[in-house]
Amino acid sequence: MKSDKISEAVVRRLPVYLRYLNELHKREVTTVSSQELGQKLDLNPAQIRKDLAYFGDFGRKGIGYDVSYLIEKIRQILKLDQRINVALVGAGNLGHALSNYNAFLKDNMKIVAVFDAHPAKIGTSINNLTVQPMEELERTVRDNAIRIGIITVPDFEAQNVANQLISAGIEAILNFAPIILKAPAHIRIHTADFTTDLQSLAYYLDNGKEESAHEETQVDG
Amino acid sequence: MKSDKISEAVVRRLPVYLRYLNELHKREVTTVSSQELGQKLDLNPAQIRKDLAYFGDFGRKGIGYDVSYLIEKIRQILKLDQRINVALVGAGNLGHALSNYNAFLKDNMKIVAVFDAHPAKIGTSINNLTVQPMEELERTVRDNAIRIGIITVPDFEAQNVANQLISAGIEAILNFAPIILKAPAHIRIHTADFTTDLQSLAYYLDNGKEESAHEETQVDG
DNA sequence: TAGATTGTTAATCGATTAACAATC
DNA sequence: TAGATTGTTAATCGATTAACAATC
Structure with missing residues (x-):
């Protein structure tokens, strides 16, 4: 089938x-x-x-x-047999961490450009890549056939960055900002928000009993 | 209901x-x-x-x-009305990035301890927390009533770290290592693996046509 | 009162699991 | 051949959505 x-x-x-x-x-x-x-x-x-x-x-x-x-x-x-170029927007701590993960990704998917809006960040080097200003995003994306964008900017900038990535021709976005991005249907968006992960984890913390079908607990019992 | x-x-x-x-x-x-x-x-x-x-x-x-x-x-x-202490294991780039996200988490959930196995890391400071050796994990977890552990160590150490967290009495784990952790059923585990996110994103990249119900595309057509 | 919107039941849709014939 | 394991259909389970009476 x-x-x-x-x-x-x-x-x-x-x-x-x-x-x-x-x-x-x-x-x-x-x-x-x-x-x-x-x-x-x-x-x-x-x-x-x-x-x-x-x-x-x-x-x-x-x-x-x-x-x-x-x-x-x-x-x-998964199309991992072809080279897929990735852009990272947001050169903060998280962006830095992710760019290092290149080592973990198999050869064919690679972060090839890093952008940031903050003047102090521009020109600095992250994992062999020079941080570029947002103004260069469109050209760089087109020139390097970048197809995926990773967003690691603060939440209030995320939608704006997404719009820029999309108009530059990106096809998919991995969003780390804690916000629901709006985008045309043909753009694939995955949200990787660990605030959500952590908070939903808290729900499962056990406050006393709940489903203690186990006979273990003897404190509080 | x-x-x-x-x-x-x-x-x-x-x-x-x-x-x-x-x-x-x-x-x-x-x-x-x-x-x-x-x-x-x-x-x-x-x-x-x-x-x-x-x-x-x-x-x-x-x-x-x-x-x-x-x-x-x-x-x-979500139990966010009570204080929930969190431990972070793995003081690398990602751990560093996450510890900074304390600012984003509402007051009641907080990373209160950071651990690493690497001697060079121990004693250094991350976001006002001193990196502790793994030997202190059990005591620190108990003394501070830490209930959630975040794992940001390399994949080959992740299961081992998970075991230590569990035997120290942690109730839930947020795992960033690209591996499926084994744990007793009462331990809640969420996996936050962006390698998986990125790779599944690649699947949706469009190689040519597929569902071009839009009449837009004129190149290649 | 008329309009809006909830809480909830029933209908639909989709995903997971069981079962088994085909076959290595 | 006997045992193992796939690919696939049918059965089950669960989650989403529609619809609507209750009521603010």
Whole structure:
């Protein structure tokens, strides 16, 4: 079963598969079953098989999946087999941290330009890249065929920066500012907001009892 | 309709509501309807009403929601009305960036301790906090009633750090390492992995046509 | 009163999981 | 051949959305 419309949930699991497959490959494991994969990644094996089957018949009945072949296929699906240039806007602490993560990203996706509006930042160097003024954003994006923008500016500037990235021709945005960006439908936006992560985590803190089906707790009991 | 089991999707939207409500409050808006909220946050109004109704009757028919009251209620639900201490493990670039975000978190959630295994880091200062060695983690966590741990160490150390946090009595973890952590069921783990975010973003880059229902494109056509 | 908007039930939609024939 | 495991269909589960009576 090829194509149809693939749900975002499926797409978000692909990088997770890829990461673990790369680890297996490094360990020289050549074959893996959906069951092993599921166990390691806390996912249902049927779900993994189904996810992969959306894109092709990658496995062999009775055998499992060839690790190298599956890595190749997932990289193709995610377009990680082609060079993808990324721009980072906001040369603060977080921007600095992210630009260092280039090491973690496989060769083909790379932050190739950093921008900031703050005069003091411009011209300084971050991880071998010179911070450029916002005025150069449009030209740099076009000249370097930059397709993804990462936003690490304060929230009140984020929408403005997004607009500039979009009019420069960027196709997708990874937004770290705690705000819901508005953009045309053809622009893909992912929000990576750890304030939200942390706050929703607080919900699950246990204040006393709740579901203490365990017989463990003896304080307060 | 109170309680039942609340889905994670619902819990994850609460901080989003809260953030925008705080903005409204700052602008001295006193009342808001689910429709306005939905428009601003790109959500279905019925969904917002349903989400809130899980926790109580916070609105008034014909009127909408009182902004201040709803803020208070959501803060209670998320346990943000009580002081929650957080520990950060991994004093690298990302850890540094996160510790600065204290400013963005409301008063009640705070990073109160930073740890690192690297001798060169220990004793240095990050955002007014002295980096402590891992050996002190257990005691510091207990003495300061730290309930949440943030992991910003390299992937190969992440599981080990998680184990230490858990045995020190932490209740929840925000994990930035690109790995699936194993933990007992009562420990809540959220993964904030932007490698995954970026890679799944690449999938949506448009290589040519796909769903060009728009008549815009004339190059390549 | 008329208009607006909630809380909630019912309908829809979509995603996950189970089951199994095909086959290595 | 017997055992293992895929790809896929059907069953289940859960989340979103529509609709509307209640009521401010």
